[in-house]
Amino acid sequence: SGLVVGVDPSRGMLQVAREKVDAGFVQAVGTALGVRSDSFDFLLMGYALRHVGDLAAAFREYHRVVRSGGQVVIMELCMPRSKFGAGLLRRYMNHIVPFVVRLGTRSRDAERMMRYYWDTTETSVSPETILQALRAAGFRDVRRHVQFGILTEYCATK
Numbered sequence: 001s002g003l004v005v006g007v008d009p010s011r012g013m014l015q016v017a018r019e020k021v022d023a024g025f026v027q028a029v030g031t032a033l034g035v036r037s038d039s040f041d042f043l044l045m046g047y048a049l050r051h052v053g054d055l056a057a058a059f060r061e062y063h064r065v066v067r068s069g070g071q072v073v074i075m076e077l078c079m080p081r082s083k084f085g086a087g088l089l090r091r092y093m094n095h096i097v098p099f100v101v102r103l104g105t106r107s108r109d110a111e112r113m114m115r116y117y118w119d120t121t122e123t124s125v126s127p128e129t130i131l132q133a134l135r136a137a138g139f140r141d142v143r144r145h146v147q148f149g150i151l152t153e154y155c156a157t158k
Contacts, residue, residue, distance in 0.1 A: 004023040005023060005026060005040070006024070008027065009029045010027075030048075030061065030062075031054055038067045039065050041066075041069075041070045041071070042066075042070060043071070044072075044075070045075070047076055049074055050076070050120040050124050051120075055125065055133040056133055059136070059139070060138075066158045069157065070158045071158075072134070073154070074154040075153055077124075077152070078124070078146065078151075079121070079122065080149045082149075085150075090122065093117065097117075127144055127152065130144075134156045139156035140156070140157050142155070
């Protein structure tokens, strides 16, 4: 129960979301959410951190809009620590996923999007930088949980 608010900078993505989900929506970027301070008990960002140009500004904004005691969870892919694991992920995300998406959608744009997703994963900010930026924004109990060597949850409390 409660109010769910989706945020995206793309009017087109928000339109698709409105057709699929019963929620409120705001067209905005992560560094300027356009909502009152202390508005949310929980803020979730799913696999979009790669699009944030200024982590410090985004995390300060998250801190502003989350109520005291509220939680922030950021889900993201990360590069495996081992060379072998990184090579497997690279092969899968840069070749297999785009190929399967192209077969399933018959869309070159969708295939390009999957390649872009890999490029932004391979060059993403280090986990240590993300954890440090969350702490610097004022969050406490900042932690990282990794599953299968690639799925990361960054969790923090205001």
